[in-house]
Amino acid sequence: MTPALATVLDALAHPFSQGLMQRALLEVLLLAAVGGTLGCWIVLGGLSYGAESLAHGMFPGLVLAALAGVPLLLGGAAGILVAALAVALAGRVRGIGRDDAVAVAVTTLFGLGALLALSPATPVGIQGLLFGDVLGTTSADLLAGAALVAVVLLAMWLAHQRLLAAGFDRSGARALGISPFAVDALLLTLLALAVLVAVQGLGNLLVVAVLVAPAAAARLVTRRLAPMMALAVALGAVAGIGGLYLSYYARIAAGASIAGLLVAGYLLARLAAVTSQVRKGSATAAG
Numbered sequence: 001m002t003p004a005l006a007t008v009l010d011a012l013a014h015p016f017s018q019g020l021m022q023r024a025l026l027e028v029l030l031l032a033a034v035g036g037t038l039g040c041w042i043v044l045g046g047l048s049y050g051a052e053s054l055a056h057g058m059f060p061g062l063v064l065a066a067l068a069g070v071p072l073l074l075g076g077a078a079g080i081l082v083a084a085l086a087v088a089l090a091g092r093v094r095g096i097g098r099d100d101a102v103a104v105a106v107t108t109l110f111g112l113g114a115l116l117a118l119s120p121a122t123p124v125g126i127q128g129l130l131f132g133d134v135l136g137t138t139s140a141d142l143l144a145g146a147a148l149v150a151v152v153l154l155a156m157w158l159a160h161q162r163l164l165a166a167g168f169d170r171s172g173a174r175a176l177g178i179s180p181f182a183v184d185a186l187l188l189t190l191l192a193l194a195v196l197v198a199v200q201g202l203g204n205l206l207v208v209a210v211l212v213a214p215a216a217a218a219r220l221v222t223r224r225l226a227p228m229m230a231l232a233v234a235l236g237a238v239a240g241i242g243g244l245y246l247s248y249y250a251r252i253a254a255g256a257s258i259a260g261l262l263v264a265g266y267l268l269a270r271l272a273a274v275t276s277q278v279r280k281g282s283a284t285a286a287g
Contacts, residue, residue, distance in 0.1 A: 012245075015244065015245060015248040015249075020135050020136075020137075021135070021244065021248070023137045023138070023139065023141075023142060024134045024135050024137055024201075024244055024254065025240075025241065025244060026137075026142055027134055027137045027141070027142060027145065027200075027201050028134065028201065028236075028237070028240025028241065028243070028244065028258065029237060029240065030142075030145050030146060030149050030197065031197065031198050031201055031202070031210050031236060031240060032210075032214070032233050032234075032235075032236030032237040032239075032240055033149060033153070033233055033236075034148075034149045034152050034153070034194045034197055034198070035194065035198065035210040035211050035214055035215075035232070035233075035236045036214050036215065036218075036229060036230075036231075036232035036233030036234070036235070036236045036237075037152075037153065037156060037229050037232070037233060038152060038156065038187075038190055038191065038194050038211065039210075039211045039212055039213075039214055039215030039216075039232055039236075040215045040218065040219070040225065040228050040229050040232055041156070041163060041167065041187055042187070042191060042211060042212060042215065043212060043215040043216050043219055044167050044168075044219075045167055045184070045187055047184075047187060047188070047191065048208070048212050048216075049102070050188060050191060051191055051195065051207075051208050051211050051212060052208045053083070053102050053106045054080055054083060054188075054191060054192055054195050055195050055199060055204055055205075055207045055208055056106050056107075056109070056110045056204060057079065057080065057082075057083025057084075057086070057105065057106045057109045057110070058075075058076050058079030058080045058083055058109075058195065058199070058204070059079065059109060059110050059112075059113030059114075059129070059204050060079055060082070060109055060112045060113040060116060061075040061076055061077070061078045061079020061080070061082065062075050062076055062079060062113070062129045062199065062204060063075075063113045063116040063117050063129060064078075064079075064116065065078075066129060067116070071140075071144075072129075072199070072200055073144055073196055073200075076195070076196045076199055077196060079109075080192045080195070080196070082109070083105065083106065083109055084192075086105040086108070086109060113204075117129070129199075129203060129204055130203050130204050130205050131202075131203040131205060131206060131253060131255050131256060132199070132200070132201050132202040132203030132206055132207075132253075132254070132255030133200075133201075133203075133254075133255065134200075134201035134202070134244075134254045134255055134258070135247070135254050137200065137201065141200055145197045145200065148193050148194075148196060148197050149194075149197055151193060152190045152193050152194055152197075155186070155190055156190065159183070159186060162178050162182075162183055162186075163183060163186075163187070164225070165178045165183075166178055166179075166180045166183035166184075167183075191211070194211060195207055195211070198210050198211060201255060201258075202255045202258065202259060203255050206255050206256065206258075206259040209258075209259040209262045209263060210236060210240075210258070210259070210262060213235075213239075213259075213262040213263055213265065213266045214231075214232040214233070214235040214236040214239070214262060214265065214266075215228070215232045216266055216269075217231075217232070217235055217265050217266040217268075217269035217270075218231040218232040218235060218269075220266075220269045220270060220272070220273040221269055221272075221273070235262070235265050236262070238261075238265075239258055239261035239262045239264075239265055240258050242257075242258075242261050243255075243257035243258030243259075243260070243261050244257075244258070246261070
């Protein structure tokens, strides 16, 4: 083995000799698995706004959990329930459209969370709720996250045919006795579980990146569902691992590094798609 190769291998392996980096690696792989697979259904179903709304609406629950010293998963779950109730109640007010009701409820809840975060009793690391702390992942966080990811993946597998029918032909789904509303409700429930997993690593503001960016990038490359999901998972994993390396060697926040690489991956896929369209157009014009 040459000295140069040995140096490269050491640089690749050294960061993950530490326990906190090993746990962070497992966490980003979990996020890639759930974000890549569920993210494809989110993008195909036009639920990206719903993902962002759930993440922001749960913020007061996360802050209260941090103040009370209880697991963030409990606070996040309570926050999602309150957000869903607030959106439902706001939607019943006459003269307010569905999207407007969601925006009003979510903005109000996020503002409430920000006020709670200004409390004198707020822990010093409260900013981790906004931007995540994947390096602070504990073994308990991994176990809880793995359980939630398993539930989400199993539910998607069991409901695959229903998701396909409602996702690609809603009218045809009704003819087959499949309720598109029930499918949407299932997706939103799975989305809530995925947000609970991702918010611990990427935080309240960056969680949408792992649930939308890899799937959106994969959709630009292929329209077939299976390759789209596989590519989305791969992109999520590469961005997650790359973000950990960037965080370790550049001394910058891991969550922001991962989110930045996810967005960069989408931009590259977008550029490649546009370039391909231009070349096809030029070839057609020349022919």
